[in-house]
Amino acid sequence: AQKVTQAQTEISVVEKEDVTLDCVYETRDTTYYLFWYKQPPSGELVFLIRRNSFDEQNEISGRYSWNFQKSTSSFNFTITASQVVDSAVYFCALSEARAGGTSYGKLTFGQGTILTVHP
Amino acid sequence: NAGVTQTPKFQVLKTGQSMTLQCAQDMNHEYMSWYRQDPGMGLRLIHYSVGAGITDQGEVPNGYNVSRSTTEDFPLRLLSAAPSQTSVYFCASSYTPTRQGLKAFFGQGTRLTVV
Numbered sequence: 375a376q377k378v379t380q381a382q383t384e385i386s387v388v389e390k391e392d393v394t395l396d397c398v399y400e401t402r403d404t405t406y407y408l409f410w411y412k413q414p415p416s417g418e419l420v421f422l423i424r425r426n427s428f429d430e431q432n433e434i435s436g437r438y439s440w441n442f443q444k445s446t447s448s449f450n451f452t453i454t455a456s457q458v459v460d461s462a463v464y465f466c467a468l469s470e471a472r473a474g475g476t477s478y479g480k481l482t483f484g485q486g487t488i489l490t491v492h493p
Numbered sequence: 494n495a496g497v498t499q500t501p502k503f504q505v506l507k508t509g510q511s512m513t514l515q516c517a518q519d520m521n522h523e524y525m526s527w528y529r530q531d532p533g534m535g536l537r538l539i540h541y542s543v544g545a546g547i548t549d550q551g552e553v554p555n556g557y558n559v560s561r562s563t564t565e566d567f568p569l570r571l572l573s574a575a576p577s578q579t580s581v582y583f584c585a586s587s588y589t590p591t592r593q594g595l596k597a598f599f600g601q602g603t604r605l606t607v608v
Binding site for chain 2: 378380383407409417418419421424426465467469471477478479480481482483484485486
C-alpha cells in the first residue's frame with residue numbers, strides 16, 4: 375500500500391525566512407507521480423506541482439523549489455524568502471500509475487503541514 | 494467552463510438524517526472521486542469512479558454510498574449521518590494525459606457538521 379508522511383505538523387517562521395516542508399513516501403510501483411497542493415485559509419486546494427518518478431530533476435518556480443530524491447523516497451518543498459501570503463496548509467500527495475499509466479484518479483495525501491508566516 | 498461544482502458549501506445535519514452531496518464536472522473527465530479532510534489526517538479517499546456505471550471503494554467508505562449514472566455527476570450519499578462524519582468533503586475530477594500522470598481538479602469543498 376502507498377503512504378505519504380509529512381513529519382512536520384506545524385511550522386512557524388518570520389517573513390523572509392526560508393522554510394522547507396518535508397515529504398516522504400512509500401510505494402511498490404516503479405512509476406508514480408508526486409504532487410504538492412496548497413490550501414489557503416479560504417479552503418480550496420491549489421495545485422502547485424506534479425513530478426514523475428522517472429524525472430529526478432529539481433524544479434524551481436519563483437520562490438518555490440522542489441527536491442525529489444528517489445534514493446530516500448523524498449519530495450521536499452522549499453519556500454525562499456517566505457511571505458505572509460504563504461501561510462497555508464500544504465499537502466504532499468502520491469498517485470500510482472498502473473499499466474497504461476492510469477491511477478484511476480486516486481491520490482494518497484500526507485497529513486498536511488500548517489505553515490504560518492509572521493510579519 | 495465551471496470545472497468541478499460541489500453543492501452545498503455548508504450543511505448541518507442531525508444524527509440519523511440522510512443527505513446527498515452533489516458533485517458535477519463539465520470537463521468530460523472519466524475519473525471522479527470523493528475525499529474527506531479531517532484535522533491531522535490529510536485527505537482520505539472515500540469512493541471513486543472510473544466511468545459512468547463503475548464505482549469502487551476507497552480508504553474510508555463506510556457510511557457512504559455513491560453512484561455514477563452519467564459522466565458529469567458523482568453524488569455522495571450519507572445514509573444515516575453520524576457525528577464522526579463531521580468533516581470537509583472534496584470532490585475531484587481527473588484524467589491521465591499520456592506520460593504526464595494524473596491531472597486532478599478539485600471542487601471548493603463542502604463543510605458538513607453532524608450534531
